Amino acid sequence: MERTLAIIKPDAVSASRTGKIVAHLEAAGLSIRAIRMLRLTETQARAFYAVHAGRPFFASLVRFMTSGAVIPMVLEGAGAVARLRQVIGATDPAEAAEGTIRKLYAESKERNAIHASDSPETAAREVAFFFPTETLVATSD
Ligand code: ATP
Ligand code: MG
Numbered sequence: 001m002e003r004t005l006a007i008i009k010p011d012a013v014s015a016s017r018t019g020k021i022v023a024h025l026e027a028a029g030l031s032i033r034a035i036r037m038l039r040l041t042e043t044q045a046r047a048f049y050a051v052h053a054g055r056p057f058f059a060s061l062v063r064f065m066t067s068g069a070v071i072p073m074v075l076e077g078a079g080a081v082a083r084l085r086q087v088i089g090a091t092d093p094a095e096a097a098e099g100t101i102r103k104l105y106a107e108s109k110e111r112n113a114i115h116a117s118d119s120p121e122t123a124a125r126e127v128a129f130f131f132p133t134e135t136l137v138a139t140s141d
Contacts, residue, residue, distance in 0.1 A: 002080040003033065004117045005126040006088075010068035011111035013037075018071060021114060024101055028087045030075040034131045037071050048129060057110065064110055072130040081123050084116045 006025065008018055022032070040048070045065040052058050075084060089100025093112060096103040106112040117123035127136075 001076050001078065002120065002123075003074055003076045003127060004030075004080045004084050004120075004123040005115075005130065006030075006073050006075055006084060006117075007115040008071040008073075009111070009113055009115060010064065010070055011107050012105055012113040013069050013071060015105075017105045017113065021101055021105060024104075025075060025084070025087065028077075028083060030077045030080060030084060030087070033074040033076045034136050035071065035073040036130065036135075037069050039069050040066050042066055048126070060110060074127050074131055074136060081117055081120050085118065088114050088116050 008021055012018065012021060026032070042062060045062045046053070049058070049061055049065070052061065077083060087101060089096030089102040091102075091112060092109040093102045093106035094109075096106070101114050102112050106114075117126045
């Protein structure tokens with residue numbers, strides 16, 4: 001079983017879309033192994049998206065990601081990294097496939113409802129960013 005990190009972003013949390021998004025993820029075969037809610041500090045948001053530092057949208061992205069509560073979660077399933085990327089759809093909802101989370105719930109290319117790790121290596125780093133090992137619950141013996 002593979003693990004990946006998703007974050008329900010401030011636009012979706014404030015619009016009360018959390019329940020629908022979680023239902024969508026679970027229906028796609030992704031099980032929640034850890035979940036929390038927090039408001040990112042500017043330092044945390046800059047560190048999390050450090051790969052995009054210097055891009056023209058970086059300052060706006062950090063403002064957006066710190067504008068309200070976010071809900072990071074660890075998801076587990078067969079091929080979880082690729083499966084989650086498929087289920088969320090393209091970055092820009094205008095380009096996202098029908099039935100994907102971003103097509104259904106995202107407002108714009110920036111305010112796009114959900115984050116997903118883009119590789120197993122990124123997933124390991126991003127899971128550790130939000131969840132110390134001991135917070136990952138064993139769901140069966
Ligand atoms: P994420 O990393 O959040 O899962 P992604 O991998 O689909 O999204 P990235 O290219 O990693 O897309 O960009 C990170 C985030 O930065 C996007 O999800 C979006 O919120 C924002 N973003 C990316 N490109 C743009 C852009 N051109 N204009 C505005 N915001 C952007
Ligand atoms: Mg990305």
